[in-house]
Amino acid sequence: MIPRARVAFEPFPPHVDMQKEVETIPRFEFAQSIPCDYINQFPREALNLYIRAWVVQLGRPLVITGFDKLLDKKVFSEKWLMQTYGNQTYDARDLGKGVNLPLSLGHYLRNMNKLTDRINDKTFNRSNIQRLYLKDIDCPKEWHQSLEQLLPSTLFYLNQDPLTGQNSPASSTPDMPKTPDGQTVARAGDLMSSLPEAMRAQNLMCYIGHEGTYTPAHQEMCASLGQNLMVEASDGSVENGQPTRPGSSIWLMTETKDRRIVSEYWLSMLGHDLDLENHFASLQAWRNAPFKTYVVEQKPGDLILVPPLAAHQVWNRGTRTMKVAWNRTTVDTLEAAFDEALSHARMICRDEQYKNKAIVYFTLERYSELLCKASANSSHPEMQMLREDFRRLFYLYSDILLSECFSKNAPKAKEIDFEKFESNITCSYCRCNIFNRFLTCPWCVGEGNETYDICMDCYVLGRSCQCVSKLKWVEQFPWEQLTGRYETWRRQIAEWTSGSNAKQRKPPTLLVARSELGRKSLAEICQEQLRARPWVDYKNPPAVTRVATPSDEEEGENNEARARKKRKSNGNKPAPGKARCHMCRSQEEVWKLASCEKCKLHYCYSSLFRSFDMLPLDAMQRPHWLCPRCRGICNCAACRHDETMAPYKPFNILMGHDTQKIADPRSIESLVNMRLSNLGLLKTFGDDNAERLERLQRDETQRSDASLVEQDICSDLEALQTGSVHDIHDAGDMQLPAQREQGNGTEHHPPHTGDGAFDAQSRPPGAIPIDPALELDGSWMDLSGFGEDFFEQAANAIGFG
Incomplete structure (x- = not known):
C-alpha cells in the first residue's frame, strides 16, 4: 500500500x-491597499469598476x-x-x-489573556x-445596523439598494431611474437579497480569537466574494x-488564476485536499510554494476583500482579535460557481x-420587473x-x-411527483440544494418518513441508494x-437587442437551444441510466461478486501478483x-462500462476516472463517444508499447476522501469508488510531484499569458475610446464569453459548461472581461502607486466624471 504522506500542522511563531x-x-508581496477616505470622494460607479x-x-x-x-x-469594544x-453561550x-x-x-473574553500567555516563543x-477559537458566531444586531450605515452599500451584506447607507459613495448621476412607486432601479450589491427572506443563507458572522488560533487554507463558499x-x-x-x-491577523492569500496550481501543490506536496479545508500550511510551505503569495497583516479598521476561488488562510496574533465577515453573491460569482465551485463541492x-x-x-x-417598470429610462447607464x-x-x-430537459420519451405527467419549491430539499448524498427536478426512492424511506432524494449530477456519477434503479421523478x-x-x-432581451446591439445574438427559443446543445442533458442521461441500471431489493441484496480492478486496488506486492494472475486466466x-474493460481487463456488467461508438471496446468508469481524468458524465453525455484508444491516448499496458499512441498521463490526484461518512447512510457508489486513493496508479506512470507541478505551471503559463491579455485590453480600449458610455458597457466587461465548441462541433450560446471558463485570462481575444474603461495608459494593472487620481480618471473614462 502506498503511504499517504501528509505534512503535519506547524504553527507560526509569535515573533x-x-x-x-x-x-x-521573492514570491511574497503585500496586498494592494487603499484608504477608505478616498471612497467618498468619487462616484459609486468608479468604486464598483475598480473593485x-x-x-x-x-x-x-x-x-x-x-x-x-x-x-x-x-x-x-470588548467591554x-x-x-x-x-x-x-456559544460553541x-x-x-x-x-x-x-x-x-x-x-467567560471566553475574561480568559483570553490566560490563553494567550500560554503561547510564547518556547511553547508555541x-x-x-x-487554542480556542470563537468562530462562525452570529453577529450582534447592533453591529449589523452600525456597519450597514458606515460601509459602502455595494460591499455590504444582503444589500439590494446600492444607494442606501450614510457612508456610501454618491452616484454620479443624481437622476437615478426609479419605478412609479419610487423604487430605485439598480443592480443589487448582494444577489442573495433576491431570495425570499426564509430562503437566504445567514452568513454575517463574527470571529473572536487569540494568539495561535487560525483558519485553515480554503476558498470562499460557492466562489462568492x-x-x-x-x-x-x-x-x-x-x-x-x-x-x-497587540492584536492582528496574518493573511496569506493567492490569486484566482493560480487556483489550480495551489490545489495541486496542496495535494502533491503537502498531502492535503484544499477543498476539505483541514490543513493550515506552515510558513515554510508558503515560502516554497511555486506561486505568488499576497500578505496582509490585518489590524482594526482593515476591510479585506477576498477574490472568488482564491485560496487563503488566517493566523491570529495577540491577546484578542474581533472580526466581522460576510459573503456576497454577484453575477460574476454565480458564473464561477456553476463553472467550477459547485462541482468541487459536490x-x-x-x-x-x-x-x-x-x-x-x-x-x-426581480430584475425583469424593474426593467419593465422603468422602461422610460432605458438610456440611463445604470439601466444598461x-x-x-x-x-x-x-x-x-x-x-x-x-440540463433538466427530458428526451422525447419524457415520463408521463402522472409518473412525476410534485413538491412545491421551498428551497429545503437537498441531495441525500452530496447535500447540494436542489432547484427543480430530482430523483427519489419510493423504497428507501427512513425514520420519520425521511425520503432518499438524489440530485441528477450524483445519480449520473453512480451515487444512489442501495436500490440503484426504479427511482421516481420529482419536480x-x-x-x-x-x-x-x-x-x-x-423576449425582453430580444426587444433591446437591436440597432447598435445587433452584434449580440438574440437568445434562441428553448427548443432551438436544446437542438444546438450537441450533447445529452443531465435529465436525459438519468432517463437512460434508470432503464439500464438494475433494481436491487435492498432487503435481500445479492452477494457482491464484483472483482476490484487494478485501478481501484490499493497498490502492494500481493495485489500486483493477484492482478497478474487474473490477467493470465482471463481468456x-x-x-x-x-x-x-479494455483498461483493467476485469469483467463488469455492461451498464458499468462505457462503450466506444467506433471500435466497440469497453472501459469501466473507474478506469476512465483514474487513468484519463474523465467523469462518467463525460462519456455518457456524448451521443457518439470515442474511447481513449480511438483517440490515440490509451495508456493501458499494451497500448503504451504502441508507437502510434500518445499515452495520456493522468493528472488528478485522488487522496481517497470517504464521502460515505458524510452522505446519507443508505448511500452507495456503483461506478467509481471515491474512497480509494489513486496515488499508486499515478506512480506507475512515472509522474512524480515535481514533474506534475512543472507540467501544470507550463499549462497555466500557456493558458494565461499576461502580455497577450494586456494587449487585448489595450486594443479593446483603442476601439472604445471614441465610443459612448453605452458602447463601453456593451463591450469587454459586459460582453458574454465567446461561444464554445460543443460535442458535435456546433456553437452553443450559453457559455457555462463547467470547464473552468471563469478564468479571466483564459478567455479568447475579444472577450476579455476586464472593463476597458479602466485602462487609461496601461499602468493601472500595476497599482503600486495608486493615488487619488485613479477614481477620478476612472469616472471620467466611463463618462461619469
Missing part, C-alpha cells in the same frame, strides 16, 4: 516578522484601510460585548482536539496547547490589571447553503448595466433548464412555469450481460 518575510521571499476589475477579474486581494476612525468605539452578550472550537466546547461569551509549537473587517483588537495596554499583546459533499440556482431564478424575476446583468443571468438560467416547479418564464425573459469470453 514572526512579516515585513521581513516579504522583503526576503470588480481588481478583485473579481484580476482575482487579487484588496485591503481598504481606516474604517476604525468611523467605528463607534463604545459599541465595537460592550461582555456587558451586552456576556451570558450568551468555541478547540482547534487542537477538533471538537466544540460550549462557553459563555463573558507544543501540540497540547489549547469574501469581506472581512477587523472591528476591534487588543492594543498592548493594560486591561483589567493585566498586560495585553465531489466532497459540502453543503450548498447559498442556493445558487434559486438566486438566478429569483433575481431574474442592469440589462447586461439580466442577460448574463438569463444564460445561466438557460443552462439550468437545458418542484410546473415545467410550463419555468419554460414560460424563459420565453418571457427571452474466456465474458459471462452473459457482462463485458471486459
Whole structure:
C-alpha cells in the first residue's frame, strides 16, 4: 500500500516578522491597499469598476484601510460585548482536539489573556496547547445596523439598494431611474437579497480569537466574494490589571488564476485536499510554494476583500482579535460557481447553503420587473448595466433548464411527483440544494418518513441508494412555469437587442437551444441510466461478486501478483450481460462500462476516472463517444508499447476522501469508488510531484499569458475610446464569453459548461472581461502607486466624471 504522506500542522511563531518575510521571499508581496477616505470622494460607479476589475477579474486581494476612525468605539469594544452578550453561550472550537466546547461569551473574553500567555516563543509549537477559537458566531444586531450605515452599500451584506447607507459613495448621476412607486432601479450589491427572506443563507458572522488560533487554507463558499473587517483588537495596554499583546491577523492569500496550481501543490506536496479545508500550511510551505503569495497583516479598521476561488488562510496574533465577515453573491460569482465551485463541492459533499440556482431564478424575476417598470429610462447607464446583468443571468438560467430537459420519451405527467419549491430539499448524498427536478426512492424511506432524494449530477456519477434503479421523478416547479418564464425573459432581451446591439445574438427559443446543445442533458442521461441500471431489493441484496480492478486496488506486492494472475486466466469470453474493460481487463456488467461508438471496446468508469481524468458524465453525455484508444491516448499496458499512441498521463490526484461518512447512510457508489486513493496508479506512470507541478505551471503559463491579455485590453480600449458610455458597457466587461465548441462541433450560446471558463485570462481575444474603461495608459494593472487620481480618471473614462 502506498503511504499517504501528509505534512503535519506547524504553527507560526509569535515573533514572526512579516515585513521581513516579504522583503526576503521573492514570491511574497503585500496586498494592494487603499484608504477608505478616498471612497467618498468619487462616484459609486468608479468604486464598483475598480473593485470588480481588481478583485473579481484580476482575482487579487484588496485591503481598504481606516474604517476604525468611523467605528463607534463604545459599541465595537470588548467591554460592550461582555456587558451586552456576556451570558450568551456559544460553541468555541478547540482547534487542537477538533471538537466544540460550549462557553459563555463573558467567560471566553475574561480568559483570553490566560490563553494567550500560554503561547510564547518556547511553547508555541507544543501540540497540547489549547487554542480556542470563537468562530462562525452570529453577529450582534447592533453591529449589523452600525456597519450597514458606515460601509459602502455595494460591499455590504444582503444589500439590494446600492444607494442606501450614510457612508456610501454618491452616484454620479443624481437622476437615478426609479419605478412609479419610487423604487430605485439598480443592480443589487448582494444577489442573495433576491431570495425570499426564509430562503437566504445567514452568513454575517463574527470571529473572536487569540494568539495561535487560525483558519485553515480554503476558498470562499460557492466562489462568492469574501469581506472581512477587523472591528476591534487588543492594543498592548493594560486591561483589567493585566498586560495585553497587540492584536492582528496574518493573511496569506493567492490569486484566482493560480487556483489550480495551489490545489495541486496542496495535494502533491503537502498531502492535503484544499477543498476539505483541514490543513493550515506552515510558513515554510508558503515560502516554497511555486506561486505568488499576497500578505496582509490585518489590524482594526482593515476591510479585506477576498477574490472568488482564491485560496487563503488566517493566523491570529495577540491577546484578542474581533472580526466581522460576510459573503456576497454577484453575477460574476454565480458564473464561477456553476463553472467550477459547485462541482468541487459536490465531489466532497459540502453543503450548498447559498442556493445558487434559486438566486438566478429569483433575481431574474426581480430584475425583469424593474426593467419593465422603468422602461422610460432605458438610456440611463445604470439601466444598461442592469440589462447586461439580466442577460448574463438569463444564460445561466438557460443552462439550468437545458440540463433538466427530458428526451422525447419524457415520463408521463402522472409518473412525476410534485413538491412545491421551498428551497429545503437537498441531495441525500452530496447535500447540494436542489432547484427543480430530482430523483427519489419510493423504497428507501427512513425514520420519520425521511425520503432518499438524489440530485441528477450524483445519480449520473453512480451515487444512489442501495436500490440503484426504479427511482421516481420529482419536480418542484410546473415545467410550463419555468419554460414560460424563459420565453418571457427571452423576449425582453430580444426587444433591446437591436440597432447598435445587433452584434449580440438574440437568445434562441428553448427548443432551438436544446437542438444546438450537441450533447445529452443531465435529465436525459438519468432517463437512460434508470432503464439500464438494475433494481436491487435492498432487503435481500445479492452477494457482491464484483472483482476490484487494478485501478481501484490499493497498490502492494500481493495485489500486483493477484492482478497478474487474473490477467493470465482471463481468456474466456465474458459471462452473459457482462463485458471486459479494455483498461483493467476485469469483467463488469455492461451498464458499468462505457462503450466506444467506433471500435466497440469497453472501459469501466473507474478506469476512465483514474487513468484519463474523465467523469462518467463525460462519456455518457456524448451521443457518439470515442474511447481513449480511438483517440490515440490509451495508456493501458499494451497500448503504451504502441508507437502510434500518445499515452495520456493522468493528472488528478485522488487522496481517497470517504464521502460515505458524510452522505446519507443508505448511500452507495456503483461506478467509481471515491474512497480509494489513486496515488499508486499515478506512480506507475512515472509522474512524480515535481514533474506534475512543472507540467501544470507550463499549462497555466500557456493558458494565461499576461502580455497577450494586456494587449487585448489595450486594443479593446483603442476601439472604445471614441465610443459612448453605452458602447463601453456593451463591450469587454459586459460582453458574454465567446461561444464554445460543443460535442458535435456546433456553437452553443450559453457559455457555462463547467470547464473552468471563469478564468479571466483564459478567455479568447475579444472577450476579455476586464472593463476597458479602466485602462487609461496601461499602468493601472500595476497599482503600486495608486493615488487619488485613479477614481477620478476612472469616472471620467466611463463618462461619469
